[in-house]
Amino acid sequence: xxxxxxxxxxxxxxxxxxxxxxxxxxxxxxxxxxxxxxxxxxxxxxxxxxxxxxxxxxxxxxxxxxxxxxxxxxxxxxxxxxxxxxxxxxxxxxxxxxxxxxxxxxxxxxxxxxxxxxxxxxxxxxxxxxxxxxxxxxxxxxxxxxxx
Numbered sequence: 001x002x003x004x005x006x007x008x009x010x011x012x013x014x015x016x017x018x019x020x021x022x023x024x025x026x027x028x029x030x031x032x033x034x035x036x037x038x039x040x041x042x043x044x045x046x047x048x049x050x051x052x053x054x055x056x057x058x059x060x061x062x063x064x065x066x067x068x069x070x071x072x073x074x075x076x077x078x079x080x081x082x083x084x085x086x087x088x089x090x091x092x093x094x095x096x097x098x099x100x101x102x103x104x105x106x107x108x109x110x111x112x113x114x115x116x117x118x119x120x121x122x123x124x125x126x127x128x129x130x131x132x133x134x135x136x137x138x139x140x141x142x143x144x145x146x147x148x
Contacts, residue, residue, distance in 0.1 A: 034104050037092065042105050044099030045134070051094055052147050062143030069130050070140070076147045083117075089145045097144065101137040104129040 041047060051102055073081040089097065099109050100114065107114045118126055132140070 005026055028040050034091070037113060039093065039095050040111070040113060042091055042096035042099030042103070043110055044103035046095045046137075049094045049098065051145070053107045054147075055142055058095075058139050059142040059146050062139035062141065065136055065140050066143050073124075073127065075115070082121065082127065085144060088147075089141070090148065094141055098134070098137040099140050101130060101132045102134065106112070 069146060070085075074083070074085050076086045078084055096113075100111075108118060108126055
């Protein structure tokens with residue numbers, strides 16, 4: 001019984017070390033909008049995007065994509081392995097979000113905001129490149145627009 005307690009305690013210590021203490025409470029994505037950050041379009045093919053009213057059919061497709069591609073690490077309201085994404089569309093330009101979904105690796109290497117985010121979440125493996133096509137990235141963006 002004592003051995004099981006020691007193993008269980010060691011497991012929880014490893015989890016806390018892996019997840020980090022400070023990083024798990026770092027709401028960098030959910031901070032008040034920074035006008036300069038809202039101007040950052042990211043690095044990728046999306047240079048301008050004009051948004052209209054939410055397209056619920058597209059958002060539903062985006063929800064399915066989010067569940068399969070994003071939800072293993074990101075939740076909407078709660079911190080998971082990565083930051084919670086509620087309100088992300090109020091704090092990041094839509095072009096930025098789409099470019100990150102389509103061009104993850106390059107943005108992780110070159111975009112100052114993404115590098116800052118990586119620094120805040122340094123104990124967590126970074127998002128791998130999902131290689132989403134434009135129409136799929138747009139669907140995920142539309143879903144995120146419904147998550148305010």
